[in-house]
Amino acid sequence: MTQDYKKELKPAYTMLTIMEEAGRCLLCYDAPCSKSCPAGTDPARFIRSVRFRNFKGAAETIRGNNALGAVCARVCPTENYCQLGCSRSGIDKPIDIGGIQRFVTDFEEKTGMKILEKGPATGKKVAIVGGGPAGLQAAASLLQKGYEVDIYEKNEKPGGFLRNGIPEYRLPNHIVDVEVERIAGLGAKFCCGTEVDGAKLEELKKDYDAVLVAVGIGEAQILDMFKDNPYACPGITFLAEVAKKGGEIDLPDNAVVIGGGDTAMDAATTLKILGVQNVTCVTRKELADFRASREELETARANNVTIIDGYAPVEVDGKEVKFKHRRLKSELEIEADLFVLAVGQKSSAGKLGLDTASFEDIHADGNVFVAGDIVQGDKTVVAAVQKGKDAAEAIDKFLGGK
Amino acid sequence: MVKKDLSVEFLGVHFENPFCLSSSPVGNCYEMCAKCYDAGWGGIVFKTIGPADFLIDEVSPRFDALTKEGTPFVGFKNMEQIAEHSLEENLADLRKLKENYPDKVLIASIMGPTEKDWEELARLVTEAGADMIEMNLSCPQMTSHAMGSDVGTNPELCKKFCQAVKRGSSLPMMAKMTPNITDMVPVAQACLEGGADGIAAINTIKSICNVDLNRKIGLPIINGKSSVSGYSGKAVKPVALRFVQQLRDGIPGVPISGIGGIETWEDAAEFLLLGATTLQITTAVMQYGYRIVEDLKNGLEHYMEEQGVDSLMDLVGAANGNMIPAENLDRDYVVYPEFDNDKCIGCGRCYISCFDGAHQAITWDDEKRRPSCDHDKCVGCHLCVLVCPVRAIGKGEIVMKPGRKGSPEEKAV
Numbered sequence: 001m002t003q004d005y006k007k008e009l010k011p012a013y014t015m016l017t018i019m020e021e022a023g024r025c026l027l028c029y030d031a032p033c034s035k036s037c038p039a040g041t042d043p044a045r046f047i048r049s050v051r052f053r054n055f056k057g058a059a060e061t062i063r064g065n066n067a068l069g070a071v072c073a074r075v076c077p078t079e080n081y082c083q084l085g086c087s088r089s090g091i092d093k094p095i096d097i098g099g100i101q102r103f104v105t106d107f108e109e110k111t112g113m114k115i116l117e118k119g120p121a122t123g124k125k126v127a128i129v130g131g132g133p134a135g136l137q138a139a140a141s142l143l144q145k146g147y148e149v150d151i152y153e154k155n156e157k158p159g160g161f162l163r164n165g166i167p168e169y170r171l172p173n174h175i176v177d178v179e180v181e182r183i184a185g186l187g188a189k190f191c192c193g194t195e196v197d198g199a200k201l202e203e204l205k206k207d208y209d210a211v212l213v214a215v216g217i218g219e220a221q222i223l224d225m226f227k228d229n230p231y232a233c234p235g236i237t238f239l240a241e242v243a244k245k246g247g248e249i250d251l252p253d254n255a256v257v258i259g260g261g262d263t264a265m266d267a268a269t270t271l272k273i274l275g276v277q278n279v280t281c282v283t284r285k286e287l288a289d290f291r292a293s294r295e296e297l298e299t300a301r302a303n304n305v306t307i308i309d310g311y312a313p314v315e316v317d318g319k320e321v322k323f324k325h326r327r328l329k330s331e332l333e334i335e336a337d338l339f340v341l342a343v344g345q346k347s348s349a350g351k352l353g354l355d356t357a358s359f360e361d362i363h364a365d366g367n368v369f370v371a372g373d374i375v376q377g378d379k380t381v382v383a384a385v386q387k388g389k390d391a392a393e394a395i396d397k398f399l400g401g402k
Numbered sequence: 403m404v405k406k407d408l409s410v411e412f413l414g415v416h417f418e419n420p421f422c423l424s425s426s427p428v429g430n431c432y433e434m435c436a437k438c439y440d441a442g443w444g445g446i447v448f449k450t451i452g453p454a455d456f457l458i459d460e461v462s463p464r465f466d467a468l469t470k471e472g473t474p475f476v477g478f479k480n481m482e483q484i485a486e487h488s489l490e491e492n493l494a495d496l497r498k499l500k501e502n503y504p505d506k507v508l509i510a511s512i513m514g515p516t517e518k519d520w521e522e523l524a525r526l527v528t529e530a531g532a533d534m535i536e537m538n539l540s541c542p543q544m545t546s547h548a549m550g551s552d553v554g555t556n557p558e559l560c561k562k563f564c565q566a567v568k569r570g571s572s573l574p575m576m577a578k579m580t581p582n583i584t585d586m587v588p589v590a591q592a593c594l595e596g597g598a599d600g601i602a603a604i605n606t607i608k609s610i611c612n613v614d615l616n617r618k619i620g621l622p623i624i625n626g627k628s629s630v631s632g633y634s635g636k637a638v639k640p641v642a643l644r645f646v647q648q649l650r651d652g653i654p655g656v657p658i659s660g661i662g663g664i665e666t667w668e669d670a671a672e673f674l675l676l677g678a679t680t681l682q683i684t685t686a687v688m689q690y691g692y693r694i695v696e697d698l699k700n701g702l703e704h705y706m707e708e709q710g711v712d713s714l715m716d717l718v719g720a721a722n723g724n725m726i727p728a729e730n731l732d733r734d735y736v737v738y739p740e741f742d743n744d745k746c747i748g749c750g751r752c753y754i755s756c757f758d759g760a761h762q763a764i765t766w767d768d769e770k771r772r773p774s775c776d777h778d779k780c781v782g783c784h785l786c787v788l789v790c791p792v793r794a795i796g797k798g799e800i801v802m803k804p805g806r807k808g809s810p811e812e813k814a815v
Contacts, residue, residue, distance in 0.1 A: 023473070049697050049701075052667070052694060054701035054704070056700075056701070
């Protein structure tokens with residue numbers, strides 16, 4: 001396993017191969033793909049532009065709708081959204097919509113296109129707490145509507161989960177940098193390394209016309225039986241550590257990943273790519289109702305992760321953990337140097353003195369709004385993008401915009 | 403988001419953009435044309451209107467397509483004649499279109515067997531509100547030999563009919579040429595002498611696309627038989643571009659409406675650069691719908707921005723001067739191909755084509771599966787460049803032929 005952690009696993013299309021893929025598109029009437037994006041992306045429109053060799057027009061279609069188009073192109077579980085109803089499946093397999101979007105946004109970057117424009121100034125200011133996908137999209141939408149936007153980010157760089165939670169072989173930092181720079185270019189000011197607590201939130205509420213809280217669900221959870229176990233580490237903590245060190249971490253000889261979601265697959269694949277000999281992913285769910293996206297599962301398998309489904313941990317003693325099958329009479333014992341627990345995350349909104357339960361409404365209280373994973377709905381980047389757009393709309397309405 | 407002015411002036415008429423439907427099945431009634439205008443097209447050449455007593459009786463089926471590997475519709479064959487609706491219905495549609503879309507350009511295509519018919523039709527479509535007339539002198543599948551492409555190869559007849567149209571109407575008028583002719587210039591010249599203000603080129607090319615091998619009948623099959631009829635689509639673009647260039651060459655400055663295989667903004671730009679001012683499209687619309695105009699316009703706007711021009715008129719004919727007679731081309735040097743071994747995937751197609759189709763100048767390393775070029779044999783034809791599936795072969799060293807004057811540095815290759 002000498003695969004470079006920082007190198008994108010999935011190869012990019014070239015100018016020749018993109019025309020083959022776009023040529024597979026049937027250019028449907030009332031295209032199903034364009035009706036199934038949580039963020040309102042219109043793949044039928046931009047694929048048609050590619051088919052008719054209007055790459056710049058394709059970039060306008062993507063970017064005009066999504067400030068994180070290059071990110072979504074790489075991380076969106078398109079199999080569950082736009083590709084789900086693809087008519088091409090009636091012939092062979094769906095169009096690789098994410099791959100085409102990646103080609104187009106790469107083209108946009110290479111040709112230095114400036115598609116988004118700052119709106120005429122309203123003279124009003126909005127503070128955004130959290131520089132993750134929802135906060136970034138909200139910033140872009142508000143800037144286009146003419147608001148001043150300051151983003152408060154606790155880490156050194158904005159990006160949130162995009163930078164800390166998604167491995168670089170799926171989403172290189174460079175892509176996040178370019179998306180962030182584009183939003184900065186629209187006039188966003190980033191206050192990085194600034195943790196916002198309850199007192200600071202009160203301050204922001206006074207200093208700004210509106211505050212958007214988009215802090216995400218970055219608090220790691222761990223199973224009680226692994227509390228204080230020195231060999232256990234939460235999935236997002238592990239991925240953040242790898243991301244921070246660019247893959248240069250101390251490697252265990254073998255590792256067990258517990259969980260069956262995307263974070264579990266990412267952690268397991270990362271361990272393999274970094275060179276860990278044995279990586280076993282044990283998941284309570286059975287493969288038939290797996291939570292991880294099909295593509296993530298396939299990537300883990302392609303990188304030789306051992307996946308054992310249907311087993312839940314029942315007992316742990318140092319490096320040894322015992323699992324039992326949920327339905328069958330079957331037990332499993334594994335000894336490992338590292339246990340990565342990808343068993344869910346909690347909202348980070350508690351620190352701000354806000355109710356940590358999922359928000360139902362994006363208008364929280366007074367001039368405070370919420371967006372992103374702390375709001376009910378899908379916990380995907382593309383869902384966060386839409387929540388960011390919704391919050392920007394709500395704030396604009398609240399502040400007297402059209 | 404790009405925003406450029408795509409408007410053009412053609413024969414004194416203002417088009418908000420150069421994209422028009424050509425006279426064909428795609429502009430056959432009010433509903434179609436209204437949808438087309440709504441989609442953003444600049445103009446429509448309504449399906450050719452004939453005299454009241456000329457009855458249209460079509461065959462079924464009436465189309466065929468040439469395909470190649472995975473690409474449908476490389477070329478398209480159709481056997482439809484002119485508008486099948488009655489003269490009154492067509493004129494009523496023209497009236498309604500002009501009434502509801504006063505800012506869009508409406509062009510009436512007409513065709514008749516006699517001078518009297520041409521004159522009368524010109525008068526009728528003018529009264530109905532058309533902005534311009536196009537004379538269809540070129541449909542290759544008419545059931546009457548007094549109409550269609552047979553007429554279009556006869557300069558004197560064309561001139562007479564043009565004069566007749568001018569007697570019937572003072573509207574700007576273009577004559578639509580048949581490509582089923584060796585030299586289009588004498589016919590175009592005759593039309594201009596007869597009063598035509600501009601030329602539309604090209605109509606479809608006489609063709610047989612495919613033959614059913616078991617039944618031994620050309621396609622489409624109509625009760626066991628078939629007929630020669632007009633060919634269009636991407637495959638005819640090179641032929642159309644050639645005629646447009648030759649018209650501009652033979653009749654400098656002649657206003658042209660370009661037709662033939664336009665699908666993308668790049669195709670459109672090529673027609674403009676070779677001298678067309680407006681552009682007409684049918685086959686791509688039949689295959690993909692009116693919606694293609696979105697990328698035609700947006701792509702062309704981006705091209706204008708890249709080229710730094712604010713008016714499309716600045717691009718019209720910009721490439722004409724760079725087409726010269728073959729005998730005047732610089733034959734003093736050779737450009738050798740250059741192989742990028744990192745891009746090369748070792749398929750050997752360049753080797754096969756060079757040996758079997760060119761000058762046996764590529765040597766093939768069996769071990770490494772990589773080509774190299776023997777400059778003693780290579781003539782610089784660049785067949786290898788064209789067959790390479792990964793574009794790993796480019797232009798390399800330029801060398802003067804023995805005894806020729808000049809230096810490689812001054813060659814624009």
